[in-house]
Amino acid sequence: MDVVAELRRALGAGRVLTAKEDLIPYSRDASYFEGPLPLAVAIPGTAEEAAEVLRIADEAGIPVVPRGGGTSVTGSSIPVEGGIVLSTRGLGGVRDVRPEDGYAIAGAGTPLGELDELLSRLGFMYPPDPSSSSAATVGGSIATNAGGLRGVSYGNTRCWVMGLRVALPGGRLLWVGGRALKRSAGYDLVSLFVGSEGTLGVITEAILRIAPRPEAVGRAVAYYGEMEAAASAVAELKRRGLPLLTAEFVDGPSLRAIEESFGIRAPEGAEYMLMVDVASTRESLRRHLDEVGAVLSRSSLSVELTADPARIDELTRARRGLYPALLGRRAPGQLVISMDVAVPPSELAAAMEEVRSASRSAGFEVIIAGHVGDGNFHPTIYVYPSAMDRARDLILEVGRIALRHGGSVSAEHGIGLEKRELLAEEAGAWLEAMRSIKAIFDPKGIMNRGKVL
Known part of the structure; x- marks a missing residue:
């Protein structure tokens, strides 16, 4: 079967990419992995056309990699052995x-x-x-x-x-x-x-x-010398039933990157910044924000409370811009690897300390930010290609630290290429159940081959 010809028949020539310059972007995503060039990129415009692409691929036994925005940081959306990339942009x-x-x-x-x-x-x-x-x-x-x-x-x-x-x-x-x-x-x-x-x-x-959408949102920004105090403060806010919308943290190296990129300065001695949003009515927002501030001020170095949309936007840009800021600080030739694990919130501080120790032992400075309210954190390291073996060993160890603390090897980034070995350790016997389920839906194994399982 001439697969490319069949795809062009089904979609039209303009929605089947085969030129090398068009294929190169689809061999990469936001991760540090780089795959081979696909045979073709198919861009269906309807569900029926997507199904026809899969029919053609299944008949030919050719792997298919579904791809959305290409933002995966675990290599989920790149090919491992050519095949067809099915882009959902249409x-x-x-x-x-x-x-x-x-x-x-x-x-x-x-x-x-x-x-x-x-x-x-x-x-x-x-x-x-x-x-x-x-x-x-x-x-x-x-x-x-x-x-x-x-x-x-x-x-x-x-x-x-x-x-x-x-x-x-x-x-x-x-x-x-x-x-x-x-x-x-x-x-x-x-x-x-x-x-x-x-x-x-x-x-x-x-x-x-x-x-x-919440009628009104306020934000508390608090600075701490220790993560345990920040995590305990958020646990108290949750215990009180306050209407939390977000509860984010960044560590000292993250703070310095934010200061350089966004001009937000932390007080002396700060090693962690905690950002807590409350969602409320206009009438109740001040009361809820003051209650959050009262809890945070007991153990923090300083607290800022604001309901000013411009200030909230400024702080949001800093938090969301942390990863791009870290990318901007890398040395020529370095990769940035951002990991993703979760533990019970009460285990967060201890798990993070183990991750820091493991990173030092592996020869990396680690930068940590995440979602303190649900125990999800993202250790990030700078890596030269020559040190990738050590980096991969550290990724495995970070996942195992999470498991030892009763957590998961992936909270929100998925498994992709990066964490297949770790998924096997977390899943144990039910990995075979997942393989059996895949065999029902995908008996020839064409769907995102080499990922997850």
């Missing part, structure tokens, strides 16, 4: 918004930022908000069960997906879930596809829960 667009029923329907290729902008005009939001939301897509974020800054109050993507349309190997299209807000009818196939990283099929469309 499957974008918000199809329907039903505020009265609490859902929106969006194509898989819709950027999260575009969806949020539309919903904001209606007074609603789609809560999952990864830092890459300007480029990350609906389908990609579902495929990795993405999280974000609002995870402490709204959870990961899995909590917000009601239904999915999926193209399967062989060319079938399948709807799972639906528009009902409650459902107790058989197996939860929606959750099966959430976090599957394109190993079962290609998500083409999603029915997503939406939430009212």
Whole structure:
């Protein structure tokens, strides 16, 4: 079979890329991995066309790599042995918004930022908000069960997906879930596809829960000398039932990067910055913000409280801009590797200290930021290519530290190429159950071959 000719017949020549200069960007994503060039990049414009691409690939036994915005930091969206990259960029667009029923329907290729902008005009939001939301897509974020800054109050993507349309190997299209807000009818196939990283099929469309946008938001910024004190303060805020929207932290090296890039200065002795947002009514915001400030001031070096949108935006840009700021500080030839693990919040400070010790032993300075409210943190290191073996060993050790503390090797970035060995350690016996499930949906093993399992 001439696969490229078949793809062009199905999609049209303009939506099948084969020139080397067009293929090179699809051999990379936001991770430190680099794959081979794919045979072709297919850009379907409908779910039916996506299914036809999979039918052609399945018949030929050629692997398919689904790709959204290319923002994966674990290598989920690059090929490992050529094949076809199926780009969902032609499957974008918000199809329907039903505020009265609490859902929106969006194509898989819709950027999260575009969806949020539309919903904001209606007074609603789609809560999952990864830092890459300007480029990350609906389908990609579902495929990795993405999280974000609002995870402490709204959870990961899995909590917000009601239904999915999926193209399967062989060319079938399948709807799972639906528009009902409650459902107790058989197996939860929606959750099966959430976090599957394109190993079962290609998500083409999603029915997503939406939430009212908070009427008023205030922010507390506190500085600490020790992480344990910051984590304990957030635990007290949660115990009091305060309406937290976010609870973020960055460490000392992160603070210095933020200071250089954004001019936000920390007080002397600060090794951690904690940012806590509260969502409230206009009438209650000041009271809630003052209560947060009272708790944080007991153990912090200083506290700033603000409800000024301009100041909140300034601080948000600094937090979301941390990773780009770290990229800007790397030496020529260095890679930046950002890891992702989660532990119970009460274990956060101890797990982080073990990660620092392991990093020093491996010869790396580690920079740590994350979501203190749900125990998710991101150790980041600078690596020269000559030190990649040591870096990979450290990635494994960081995952094992999380497991020893009762956590998970991945909180929101997925498994991809990076963490297959760690997934086997976390999953144990149920890894075989996952392989059996994959064999049902993808008997020839064409979907995102070499990833996850």
